[in-house]
Amino acid sequence: MISGIILSGGKARRMKGEKAFRIVNGKYLIEYTVNLLNEMDIPFVVVFKNDNEKSENIKNLEKDFFKKYRQTITWDLESNKGPLMGILSGMRVLNAKWVLVLPCDMPFINRDAIGNLIKYIDIAEKEKKNCIIPMDENGYIEPLFSLYMRSSLEILDKMLKNPSNKNLSMRSFIEYLSPLYVDVKEIDKTKKVFININTLEELKKINSKVQ
Numbered sequence: 001m002i003s004g005i006i007l008s009g010g011k012a013r014r015m016k017g018e019k020a021f022r023i024v025n026g027k028y029l030i031e032y033t034v035n036l037l038n039e040m041d042i043p044f045v046v047v048f049k050n051d052n053e054k055s056e057n058i059k060n061l062e063k064d065f066f067k068k069y070r071q072t073i074t075w076d077l078e079s080n081k082g083p084l085m086g087i088l089s090g091m092r093v094l095n096a097k098w099v100l101v102l103p104c105d106m107p108f109i110n111r112d113a114i115g116n117l118i119k120y121i122d123i124a125e126k127e128k129k130n131c132i133i134p135m136d137e138n139g140y141i142e143p144l145f146s147l148y149m150r151s152s153l154e155i156l157d158k159m160l161k162n163p164s165n166k167n168l169s170m171r172s173f174i175e176y177l178s179p180l181y182v183d184v185k186e187i188d189k190t191k192k193v194f195i196n197i198n199t200l201e202e203l204k205k206i207n208s209k210v211q
C-alpha cells in the first residue's frame with residue numbers, strides 16, 4: 001500500500017553539490033534513508049537529477065548504488081524544476097496507493113517517526129484527505145517528510161505541464177490538495193528527525209554526532 005520516493009536531485013548549492021553522496025560517519029548521506037526503508041520493507045524509488053549536468057564520478061556512484069541496493073532508481077523528467085518534478089518522476093514509476101516522500105539529507109530519520117506518520121493513513125482516508133503533512137506550532141511544514149496519495153499525480157502533472165505556472169513550490173502543490181496536518185511532535189517529540197543537512201559546516205558538525 002505504501003512506497004517511498006527518496007528525493008536526491010537538486011543543486012545542493014549550499015553544500016557545493018552532490019548531497020546524496022556526501023559521507024556522514026562512514027555512510028553516504030542518502031543511505032540513512034535507504035537503509036531505514038529497506039529495514040521497514042517499504043519499496044522505494046530514488047530520484048536523481050537529470051543526467052546531462054552530472055560528472056562521470058556521480059554517474060558511477062549512482063550505478064554502484066543501484067547495483068548495491070537493487071531498488072528502482074530514476075531521474076527527473078526535466079531538470080532544474082525542483083522537488084515537485086522529483087515527486088512527479090518518482091510517482092510515475094510507482095503504483096502504491098500512498099507515497100512516502102523523503103529527502104536524502106535527514107540522517108536522524110528513524111523507524112518510529114515514519115511509523116508515526118503512517119499511522120495517520122486511516123484517519124486521512126476516513127476524512128478524505130489526500131496528503132499527510134507534519135506542521136509545527138508556527139505553521140512551518142515538512143512537505144518532504146510527508147505522505148501523498150498517488151492519485152495526486154494528476155494535479156502535479158497539470159501543475160508542471162502548465163508553462164504559465166511559475167510557482168513550483170511544495171506549498172503551492174499542497175494548496176491544490178486536501179491535507180491532513182499533523183503536529184510535528186506527534187511524529188517526533190524531539191523534532192530531531194527533521195534536521196536536514198544543507199551546508200558543509202552542518203556536514204562537519206553532524207559527522208561528530210551521528211552514531
Ligand SMILES: Nc1nc2c(ncn2[C@@H]2O[C@H](COP(=O)(O)OP(=O)(O)OP(=O)(O)O)[C@@H](O)[C@H]2O)c(=O)[nH]1
Nearest residue numbers: 007008009010011012013014047082083086103104
Ligand atoms: N529529484 C529532485 N530532488 C530534489 C530537487 N531539488 C531538491 N531535491 C531534493 O529535495 C530535498 C531537499 O532539498 P534542498 O535541501 O532544498 O536541496 P537543494 O535544493 O539541492 O539544496 P540548495 O541548493 O542548497 O537549496 C533533498 O533531498 C534534495 O535532494 C530536484 O529538482 N529534483
Ligand SMILES: [Mg+2]
Nearest residue numbers: 010011012013
Ligand atoms: Mg533547495
